Amino acid sequence: MSVRYDLSGRCAIVTGGAGGLGRGIARALLAAGASVELWDQDANALTEAVVDLGRRVSRRQLDIRVAGAVEEAAQAAFASHGRIDILVNNAGVLGEVKPIWETSPENFQRVLQVNLFGTYLVTRSVVGLMRQQAARAPSAGGHPLRGHVVNIASIQGKEGMPMASAYSASKAGMIALTKSVARDTATDGIMVTAVTPSAAETAMAKEISAERRAEIMARIPMGRFVEVDEVARMVLWLSSDDCSFSTGGIFDLSGGRASY
Template identity: 80%
Template structure:
């Protein structure tokens, strides 16, 4: 991907960095001149992502549902790099694809723990420290920014979807979290946004049945899944100084599926 934005000297944290979407977003950042720290609980998959991305990617094995581990990781990231300019809350799990009366309470809780509570913990730790760092001067805006946070939600968080109650609820919560944190940091020079993509061709998409895949495709007017590169390009803009007044914004990437 050719760089359209200059992120030279920036440090980005991408959670879920061992997965295809996290790797794609990290690659876009690196192409734009940033360094990236990948966070994930899967150490071996993290190593594979770092090897594929090259020397500008480092890794940190973190269970984002563990408050103490997240605090320790945030401390280490800011100490190592001096500052963190971008946070992408990308880590997520799909959970069971069943009607709610057949679901496991433990699985439902696990999905919310990773997708929503984990994003809360990471945001709490990183934004709390980001507020204390100096604003970065920019040629693009007279209002210097301290950083950007981009949350990877889902179109299912806006519309809901049958047999995906936990996933849909977790992503709806992430949308609300985005708007709340954006209001809290609006005068701190921190831009907080989210995207609501349709399904992408990642490992998560491979977890669903052919019938489920056809159902999802049938809801997308474009008739295809979003490409990882398309998600990465939108995240790249939302993480750049070009995005300086859109805090609290929720950006659709749904191939026409979104109804509001």
Template identity: 40%
Template sequence: MADTTRFSGRVAAITGGAAGIGLAVASRVIAEGGKVAIWDRDPAAVAKATGELGPNSLGVVLDVSDWDAVEAAAKTTAETFGGLDILVASAGITGPNTTTWAYPVKDWRKVIDINLNGLFYCNKAVVPYLLEKNYGRIVNIASIAGKEGNPNAPAYSASKAGVIGLTKSLGKELAKNKITVNCVTPAAVRTAIFEQMSQSHIDFMLSKIPMGRFGQIEEVAALVCWLASEECSFTTGGVFDVSGGRATY
């Protein structure tokens, strides 16, 4: 059950926040007393999301693979709401499903640019605002693919493995500043990102989940919101599975 005061006085920036997991997290943060900046590249989706979320939300249209745009978004968010406390980095794409040796170079670069470089830019841009307060929470959305490596998804798997490594590194760097950095590694969750995958790849992912079903957006959002809260005070550099039993380590 939601705690209507858990995020009272807190400001969260959520990338990919106009849909899917990001939007579910944004909705919960606002319902629990916080303010949210939606960072997303889809103008129509941003307008729709902020319209639904209400006056405690801000929409920022940007491409996370553009460092200048990310830096400006962090500044706009902090100036609008009087600070910045939380980053949930949820923006990502899957890329095509094919073997490593057949993988198009342009698609490899695009996936790495958004999923890994973009996430790095967002972490980098937000940290100075968290250091000002000597408090903060960063939650990066990785994937079980980053731990196990999915066949026919080399760029996605590699990018998410990079997210895990970056999370562990940054978590150690900020450990003495009351700023925690953790990541979540979901197995497949049915969102619009499925539209980017082949049916055979979707079937493969389902076959690997012992519970025999896909995860639900709300299940991931519940874990993310705990990691983004003050309650998560002695866990940093952590990797949290939401995998229906798929994860083996």
């Protein structure tokens, strides 16, 4: 991946950082010079990710659904690095692929707890700390900034999707959360944005059947899934000094499926 942005000296947190998409985003941030903390519940995957990504990577094992654990992790990260410049809310689960009348309430609740409530808890803790730190002078002029928050939502949060009520609802909630937090922090020098990828070639994509994959593919005018590097490149821009006036924006990565 070519690097167009200089994130040297920046500290980033990537939730769900041990998975394929989180690891790809972390790799791009590292290549741009940032140090990265991976937050994930899977201890073995975290170990593998740290070995894979190498230097300037640290890890924290936690369940982002637990408020106390999130607050403790955020405070520890802030103390360890002195500041938190970038937060990428990437952690998520797919849930059941069934019509709503066949879904279980327990599964629906779990998807919302991880994808939406977990994002809320992490954002609440980290943004609270970002507001306390000094604004950083941009690398090439412009307005000083305290931080960037990038939420990994989904095209399903815009359009919905048959047999994906929990996932679609959770990602729609993330989009609304992005817009609200952006307004809360608009005068703090904290840019809050989201991207809405179509399906990517990750472990989550491997959970679906061949029929479901074909159904999703048929909805994408470009006729392919988004690549992890393509998502990572968008996150890089949204995490950089060049993103200094876009807050509350929802950036399409759907191959033309829903360009609004």
